[in-house]
Amino acid sequence: MQIISNNPKVKEQISQCPVIFVDGTFEEVLQQTYKKIVEDHHVMLTHPLSSSIKPNETYYKSIIITTTTQSQIDYESLELIENALATHEKFNKDKRTPQWTDQILEDFATIDLDLMESTLQRIRFSPEIRFN
Template sequence: MFELKKAILVTNNDRVYDKYKGRLSCVYTESYEDTLIKVRDYVYDRHKLLTHPQASSLKPNQTPYRSVLVYPTYEDNTKDILLIEKCMEVFNSWQNIARTPSNYKENVIEDFKTIDLSVIDNIMDRIV
């Protein structure tokens, strides 16, 4: 499958970062949008998406957290380029409709972090 040490986890979720920073390369970003931008940079630099940039059933303007795994590749990753570009387009469209609230209560913030963490936890065993 994949070598975990070569994978890169891009996240703006401190719980995801803290859990995985010792197991693989992790990049901490400031926001959901920054995560997408950093992932796009990796994809354009010949990395493939190991997780979907819009995983879970939450709309991009509902959750403030996103974590994405990428992996270096020498294969054609045109599909991943198109996917990340589409995800960024969808994110921006949703932000234009209604921006992600910045005043969630702490328990709601923790719930969103937990959802994002569970998505990454569920994929980790499958990639190695």
């Protein structure tokens, strides 16, 4: 299990599993996730558009993925990430992500970190998911 994230707080504070840090935008996190699904046959454990924050309203995103024993693409994960990329593009076309203040960015980073910590806590107690 791994986390793909552009959130420095997730990179610094999550130690339960490896964090693939994307030094870039929300969209670049989605693209990195897409690449992992297509090239390495990973499966998403969290939805790429989770939370009620629209993709053009926040800067930070973290997605949990895991490896699979299958030697083929997980088409459910592929469809979800393709739809997330299309949704991100649509929202950004309508209204670009604002230039948030440092305090607001800090708040978004904290929200994303909290989502990851609570999700990892639930995954830890899920018998069908192997937690490293």
